[in-house]
Structures are given as C-alpha cells and as structure tokens.
Amino acid sequence: MTLSADQQAEIDALRAETHQTLRATVPGMEAHLYKAYPVLDHGFVRVVDYMGDDSAICQAARVSYGRGTKSVQNDEGLIRYLMRHWHSTPFEMCELKLHVKLPVFVARQWIRHRTANVNEYSARYSILDREFYIPGPEHLAAQSVVNNQGRGEALTGEEAARVLEYLKADSARAYDHYEEMISDEGQQGLARELARMNLPANIYTQWYWKVDLHNLLHFLRLRADSHAQYEIRVYAEEICKLVADWVPFAYKAFEDYRLGAVTLSSQMVDCLRRMLKGEEVTEENCGMSKREWREFMATIE
Numbered sequence: 001m002t003l004s005a006d007q008q009a010e011i012d013a014l015r016a017e018t019h020q021t022l023r024a025t026v027p028g029m030e031a032h033l034y035k036a037y038p039v040l041d042h043g044f045v046r047v048v049d050y051m052g053d054d055s056a057i058c059q060a061a062r063v064s065y066g067r068g069t070k071s072v073q074n075d076e077g078l079i080r081y082l083m084r085h086w087h088s089t090p091f092e093m094c095e096l097k098l099h100v101k102l103p104v105f106v107a108r109q110w111i112r113h114r115t116a117n118v119n120e121y122s123a124r125y126s127i128l129d130r131e132f133y134i135p136g137p138e139h140l141a142a143q144s145v146v147n148n149q150g151r152g153e154a155l156t157g158e159e160a161a162r163v164l165e166y167l168k169a170d171s172a173r174a175y176d177h178y179e180e181m182i183s184d185e186g187q188q189g190l191a192r193e194l195a196r197m198n199l200p201a202n203i204y205t206q207w208y209w210k211v212d213l214h215n216l217l218h219f220l221r222l223r224a225d226s227h228a229q230y231e232i233r234v235y236a237e238e239i240c241k242l243v244a245d246w247v248p249f250a251y252k253a254f255e256d257y258r259l260g261a262v263t264l265s266s267q268m269v270d271c272l273r274r275m276l277k278g279e280e281v282t283e284e285n286c287g288m289s290k291r292e293w294r295e296f297m298a299t300i301e
C-alpha cells in the first residue's frame with residue numbers, strides 16, 4: 001500500500017481533530033476512523049464515516065424514544081432474534097462509508113452489489129497511478145480441475161516465472177503507452193478518457209462506498225465466503241474485522257446465523273431425519289441429484 005506523505009498528513013490531521021457530539025459513537029470504530037488498512041499489494045480499506053451502533057438496531061426494532069437499550073443482555077438477545085428471523089430493516093439503520101483502493105477486476109465484482117452508494121475516482125479527469133496488482137507466487141494458481149469458477153495449486157517453476165514476467169511486463173508496457181499518449185509534449189495528447197482504455201484490469205482504482213449494515217452483511221456473506229475469489233475475499237475479511245469492532249453483537253449474530261450457518265433443502269432435512277432414525281441413506285435412495293448429495297455430505301461430515 002502506498003500513501004503519499006500528503007495523504008498520510010491529511011489522515012493524521014483528521015485523526016488529531018475531535019468534535020463533541022450528541023450522536024452515538026463506538027470506541028472500537030473511532031480507533032479505526034480514517035486509517036488505511038492494507039489489502040493486496042497496493043490496495044486499502046479505510047473507514048471515512050459511520051452511523052449507528054448495536055443499540056441503534058434495538059432502538060429501531062423497538063421504535064424507541066430513547067437509546068432503545070433495556071439491558072446489554074436484552075440488546076444482544078434481540079439482535080440475535082432479529083438476525084435469526086430475517087427481520088432485516090433494523091440493521092438498515094446503521095451505515096458505513098468506506099474509501100477503498102482496489103484493482104479494476106475486483107471492482108467489477110464488487111460493483112454488482114447494487115444496494116450501495118458509490119463514487120469512483122475519475123480517470124476522465126485524473127491520471128491513473130502506475131500501480132498494478134501482481135499476485136504473490138502463492139496466489140499465482142492454475143485453473144481448478146473440479147470447479148470451473150476457481151483456482152487450484154500454485155504454478156511452479158519456469159511457468160510461474162514466465163507468467164509473473166508477462167503480468168509485470170504487459171502492465172508496464174501498457175502504462176508506458178498510456179503516459180505517452182496523454183503527454184502534450186510536442187503533440188496534442190490524447191484525452192485521458194480515451195487513453196485509459198489501453199490499461200489492463202489489474203490497474204488500481206479507488207472509490208467511496210457507502211452501504212447500510214443489512215446490505216453490508218449480505219456483501220460479506222457472499223464475498224468473505226471461501227467460494228469468493230481470493231482477491232475480493234481479502235477485502236471482505238478486512239471489512240469483517242471493522243464490523244466486529246463497530247457492532248459486536250450484530251457481527252457475532254451474523255457469524256453464527258449467516259457466515260457459519262448452512263441451508264438445508266427439504267430433501268436434505270428429510271435425509272437427516274431418516275439418518276437420525278438409523279436408516280441407511282445413500283446417494284441412490286436420497287432423492288437428490290448427485291451434486292446435491294455431495295454437497296449435503298460435505299456439510300454434515
């Protein structure tokens with residue numbers, strides 16, 4: 001991660017300034033505010049602002065005049081009940097605004113989450129930095145043979161070295177041409193909005209991303225999952241740590257009832273009941289497809 005001295009000074013200045021407020025604040029989140037946490041080789045996540053806390057969820061659920069708090073145990077119990085029963089709107093009362101720096105191919109996956117507000121760095125107006133995501137050798141993996149949408153073992157030997165060299169050389173060459181095309185020294189200089197089309201998808205972009213807690217947890221459920229691509233998963237994992245410090249009760253309920261939970265189809269529940277009664281249930285008599293049976297066995301074994 002590269003923050004310039006000026007950028008770091010702006011962050012330090014913000015962290016040195018304090019305001020008195022009547023609004024709820026969370027010490028765990030105040031500690032993170034404005035700091036940039038590194039992700040991948042040049043990326044980061046940093047909290048720009050947040051609204052609400054665990055008790056704001058209870059306040060909304062109870063449509064309360066006060067803080068909504070009955071007792072700490074009551075609050076935790078209520079939040080866990082709301083999460084278990086998909087009573088989601090109280091979670092929408094909390095908001096998080098992040099500044100994220102991420103490779104363009106990760107941004108393409110991220111932007112599919114439509115229930116957020118986004119403002120991206122303008123490559124029409126500004127010149128993009130010479131910063132490209134180059135995977136570490138352990139992440140330079142071969143195509144998975146069991147999952148078309150995944151990766152397998154890390155590449156080795158000459159192939160690994162060659163691929164790494166292609167990624168570095170192609171990025172550098174594309175950026176050299178970008179710089180040359182936009183230059184107005186001795187030429188008119190191509191518009192930035194056109195020159196950028198030459199740049200590869202591993203170049204970094206940045207955006208402000210604001211989302212409510214309900215939709216953030218939905219994003220984290222999908223993107224902190226082991227099936228998500230590594231390069232977006234590491235961002236989701238970093239955000240999970242922030243959310244755990246911001247709304248600890250809600251995050252714990254999310255871990256228990258979403259992240260670590262599984263969904264069983266009615267056929268799966270039926271198989272489980274038959275197994276508990278001592279019946280021998282097999283792929284042939286389970287009433288499910290081969291794939292579903294495999295997924296079921298992977299869940300319960």
Ligand SMILES: Cc1cc2nc3c(=O)[nH]c(=O)nc-3n(C[C@H](O)[C@H](O)[C@H](O)COP(=O)(O)OP(=O)(O)OC[C@H]3O[C@@H](n4cnc5c(N)ncnc54)[C@H](O)[C@@H]3O)c2cc1C
Nearest residue numbers: 109111112113114115116149215218219222223227228229
């Ligand atoms: C492992 C994985 C693999 C994926 N593979 C592919 C792929 O191959 N190709 C591909 O195109 N995408 C792929 N996706 C993206 C995926 O299909 C979703 O677009 C993405 O995860 C965003 O989810 P979402 O729509 O639930 O989120 P959000 O856009 O944040 O929406 C949240 C919820 O709001 C509701 N909602 C929002 N907008 C609408 C709307 N217009 N109409 C109705 N309901 C709405 C829905 O209930 C939705 O679940 C993949 C995602 C994952 C996690």
